[in-house]
Amino acid sequence: CSSRYVLSQMHPMWQGPLAVPGGDRQSPIDIVVRKSVFDPALKPLTAEYDPHTCQQIWNNGYSFLVEYDDTTDKSTLKGGPLKDKFRLCQFHFHWGESNAWGSEHTVDRRLFPAELHIVHWNSDKYSLFEEAVMEDNGLAVIGVFLKVGKRHEGLQKLVDALPAVRHKGSVVEFNRFDPACLLPSNTDDYWTYHGSLTTPPLTEAVTWIVMKQHIEVSHDQLAVFRSLLFTSAEEEVQKSMVNNFRVQQPLRGRTVRSSFS
Ligand SMILES: NS(=O)(=O)c1ccc(Cc2ccc([N+](=O)[O-])cc2)cc1
Numbered sequence: 164c165s166s167r168y169v170l171s172q173m174h175p176m177w178q179g180p181l182a183v184p185g186g187d188r189q190s191p192i193d194i195v196v197r198k199s200v201f202d203p204a205l206k207p208l209t210a211e212y213d214p215h216t217c218q219q220i221w222n223n224g225y226s227f228l229v230e231y232d233d234t235t236d237k238s239t240l241k242g243g244p245l246k247d248k249f250r251l252c253q254f255h256f257h258w259g260e261s262n263a264w265g266s267e268h269t270v271d272r273r274l275f276p277a278e279l280h281i282v283h284w285n286s287d288k289y290s291l292f293e294e295a296v297m298e299d300n301g302l303a304v305i306g307v308f309l310k311v312g313k314r315h316e317g318l319q320k321l322v323d324a325l326p327a328v329r330h331k332g333s334v335v336e337f338n339r340f341d342p343a344c345l346l347p348s349n350t351d352d353y354w355t356y357h358g359s360l361t362t363p364p365l366t367e368a369v370t371w372i373v374m375k376q377h378i379e380v381s382h383d384q385l386a387v388f389r390s391l392l393f394t395s396a397e398e399e400v401q402k403s404m405v406n407n408f409r410v411q412q413p414l415r416g417r418t419v420r421s422s423f424s
């Protein structure tokens with residue numbers, strides 16, 4: 164997907180309070196369950212992904228991205244809170260150095276060891292990811308919390324490929340992977356709110372759809388995530404890719420809606 168955008172080198176700073184135009188719709192947030200508002204008009208999500216659009220895995224120095232061919236509408240997301248059709252672009256994760264933290268969103272302040280983001284852009288309104296990133300209704304990101312428990316069979320194919328992208332800047336071909344296998348069994352129950360990208364450029368273009376049900380991965384699978392490096396092969400000091408999450412941002416009066424009562 165065309166978000167192969169090498170983000171600036173200031174990664175330790177990207178958690179900082181970067182000045183963002185407006186800045187009253189930043190992500191991630193703490194989802195306060197009792198303050199979320201049930202919206203019966205919210206529909207079930209329809210994710211239709213073609214595993215053959217899967218192209219490669221890329222270590223971009225923040226996370227590892229599994230990127231999809233987004234030149235056609237072969238892999239799309241619609242329904243839920245979305246009015247338009249959104250095209251799958253990539254998915255990636257955020258995780259901690261320990262199982263005690265790592266997610267970006269929290270639920271009643273509860274942290275999870277990791278969080279999956281499946282990124283889509285509005286192909287009804289825009290023709291390129293880069294355009295959509297700058298627009299209010301440009302992106303839709305599904306967030307799924309990961310808990311440590313039993314091994315996730317679908318994730319293992321991805322975990323086995325990670326050593327090939329240990330260093331920042333490395334890319335490896337990766338085909339036939341359906342991100343739907345990483346969704347929880349229940350995708351009807353979610354929270355949704357308007358927010359931003361959680362890494363630079365932090366643009367406020369995202370309709371967030373955060374799943375209520377988490378998925379389980381094994382401790383060993385998460386350990387492979389932590390074996391990745393923020394640094395490229397040439398750098399003397401190698402830095403483990405851990406704690407690549409942004410701190411929670413103020414709600415600024417936004418309402419979080421729930422698809423369930
Ligand atoms: N963590 S997140 O909010 O789901 C997220 C999703 C996608 C991206 C990828 C990305 C999004 C936008 C740009 N850009 O316009 O320069 C570069 C990279 C960055 C962050």
Ligand SMILES: [Zn+2]
Binds near residue numbers: 255256257280361
């Ligand atoms: Zn993310």
